[in-house]
Amino acid sequence: AQTVTQSQPEMSVQEAETVTLSCTYDTSESDYYLFWYKQPPSRQMILVIRQEAYKQQNATENRFSVNFQKAAKSFSLKISDSQLGDAAMYFCAYRSATVAGNQFYFGTGTSLTVIP
Amino acid sequence: NAGVTQTPKFRVLKTGQSMTLLCAQDMNHEYMYWYRQDPGMGLRLIHYSVGEGTTAKGEVPDGYNVSRLKKQNFLLGLESAAPSQTSVYFCASSSTPTGTSYGYTFGSGTRLTVV
Secondary structure (H helix, E strand, O other): OOEEEOOOOEEEEEOOOOEEEOOEEEOOOOOEEEEEEEEOOOOOOEEEEEEEOOOOOOOEEOOEEEEEEOOOOEEEEEEOOOOHHHOEEEEEEEEEOOOOOOOEEEOOOEEEEEEO | OOOEEEEOOEEEEOOOOOEEEEEEEOOOOOEEEEEEEEOOOEEEEEEEEOOOOOOEEOOOOOOEEEEOOOOOEEEEEEOOOOHHHOEEEEEEEEOOOEOOEOOOEEOOOEEEEEO
């Protein structure tokens, strides 16, 4: 099974500053997808950004961008101009494009605090 | 609104009791999943289904059973609840991962406490 590692259990950032959350994964597959999900205190899982492994260009969604390093199996999330509403638990996830079931494998999460 | 609906949202069980969690989706998704979320452990897959009438074990299936008699519903059962099953349970669904339709849609979760 694939493993996803988030080595930062907690992070904090000043409002309006930039923060980067780290994620590494282990796989022998060449075709897969990577995701970042946000979980605020409401518990709802919200998709932040996604990346197809075959694309070399890093995905961007407004203030959120990723640094995808396929050879290094690294997928970090950068949040620019941090806002109070960004405070949440963030999960990195991997999904195979070929294995039957195509289930997600999640990291253990990073709790982000935004300091006013 | 289209999406994934989980019922109930909260439940307290006594050790040894049984219960069923219901997940319903109205997006005609083929794939459905049950995860549990525990502090420091992320989300772990319990069981999943790739279509009506099919089920398969995930990473942590022991103590749980599932059924998918209808495409839109995926039931998770606990036959004899144990305190170790205290957790937040999430249901998710997705279409097959083609094109841009390869993300999960999550339910809002069920907080289960076994005392």
